[in-house]
Amino acid sequence: MSTYPKVNETKELIKQLVSIPSPSGNTTKVIQFVEEFLKDLQVETKRNRKGGLIATLPGTNEEEHRMLTAHVDTLGAMVKEVKSNGRLRLDLIGGFKYNAIEGEYCEIHTSSGKVFTGTILMHQTSVHVYKEAGDAKRNQENMEVRIDAKVENAEDIRKLGIEVGDFVSFDPRVQFADNGFIKSRHLDDKASVAILLQLIKRVKEEKLTLPYTTHFLISNNEEIGYGGNSNVTPETIEYLAVDMGAMGDGQSTDEFTVSICVKDASGPYHYGLRKHLVQLAEKNKIGYKLDIYPYYGSDASAAIRSGHDIIHGLIGPGIDSSHAYERTHEESLHHTEQLVYEYVKSEIVSY
Template identity: 85%
Template sequence: MGTNLNIDETKKLIHQLVSIPSPSGFTDKVIQFVDDYLKQLNVETKRNNKGGLIATIPGTNEEEHRMLTAHVDTLGAMVKEVKDNGRLRLDLIGGFNYNSIEGEYCEIHTASGKVYTGTILMHQTSVHVYKDAGTAKRNQDNMEVRIDAEVNNAEEVRQLGIEVGDFVTFDPRVQITANGFIKSRHLDDKASVAILLQLIKRIKEEGISLPYTTHFLISNNEEIGYGGNSNIPPETVEYVAVDMGAIGDGQSTDEYTVSICVKDASGPYHYGLRKHFVSIAEQNNISYKLDIYPYYGSDASAAIRSGHDIVHGLIGPGIDSSHAFERTHEKALIHTEQLLYYYIQSEMVI
């Protein structure tokens, strides 16, 4: 494998990234964090009108470009209703289930900049009061936010400055264990953002001359379907989304390898690029798994749907319990970064 791989710094970056609230639509702070990191490396960056960040490293071939993307936007919620009982009804941002946030600590971000803490609970939480506490449906009607403030009605909540449309973010509860596990919400896809930042740092520190001009899109609308569908330079030939590998029954992906997606809900990924990833992995002793994600779409598939004439691929670290209480292992981070390290120095597949 390549040298100068600092997995401790990658894990530190993940910890920093997941600790910055950034549901889709509320990503300015985390984008600024990434921009500041890249500017310290003297990497050229620019913002697109959607708020995403594009970093560019010139290569020997300026006529054919590559683009890699990972997204900093996460799951979250908005205040749907200020309820008469002084609690909040939510509307979800991104594709996940209410049961995955039951009991979670959260923050309510007001338009004025004030932040209040709270807890997401069933209305029928107390087993001493509600006979159906265990059987009632976990849905928008029954789930609510208990605000950590002395409020008993909607008027008192509004006096705090809380209103419909305020963003609600979830406590990531990040933990990094001594034996290499990383447990946190929002590893999708901040683990991959950290990997790309480390990759860019290696390029700069090692003075690597890339064969093709390479762009890195840090997208901020992937969870709602269109983060990577624009701002793709016309010279781009290969476009690779770096996102999580989903784990579950029938899947081959695990927490210790890089997952190479062959197909998701959008259809097959480019066959030649997939074989190229496999060849690189086998030549460099990189552990990988091929997999199909049946209920999944990426920024690469969004780019294809929007009409770009590109070769598209999807790889990423295997992550357990996606869109819930996520976990991965440093081995998956290492193998993903190594595959990308050799990929960006390789020749294109067409």
């Protein structure tokens, strides 16, 4: 049995979220899922014109607000070309490399609502035919989708209703290991969405009144740079993005603590808010790591760039192999859940 309260609920929510295809630009179904989840908690929501979802919990102080955000949009692709060999050429959505999806199962979502399965492969995959199979570049020219249908040419594909501009999503292949590890695509950032939904549920169940009116933005365009750059109320003082912590050489982030980002490609996050988060973690015995993410931007940095006069921060569970087949651990989920919980109950510090 897990040592972490309700972690199995969070994991099940992650499984449900990652199983709903939602590449940036095609996120209606996952937003509907989140909307229904919050409706069951009797939390009122509204959608912005970009298709994101905003939930608000009234607080004691209605003159000063907080905003927390996580994003449901994921990496994905679009059909770039219907090829004469009966396969599809892709154009990528989001910042990742073709090698991260080689051999992955996928779905092609047509504009009429039909869904076809396929596999993303190198054109030169067969070592019995292509001498350069191992050396050829993994790029748009060489990689293609093999559709699970009897198609031999472009005309056959179009008869199925597949066309340029159709969205392509990747099989998440979510798995839970007995020792607490969670493997799946799109933990960035559906793990954080699950954490925020669990936070809202906990606040409702405990009948807490937060010190400040707090908005939760479930954004749907973060992977392409502008998910959380709007709908920030003029009363908002602090804006906290909950997104994945990046792991790799030279990083301190791991899969067992909450990562507090001090700087990413957009520059430093607010020093005072960062110190406040650290103090909350230490006071409540929450495992954390401070880190810099060198090639990264968040909804919070998008909001800053849009000109909002806010104090911005970024935290999240540590995710290994970001933008590929990702992994985290339930300990990291637990520490992140605890930090956001303590944060929304805390007073805004005079920075």
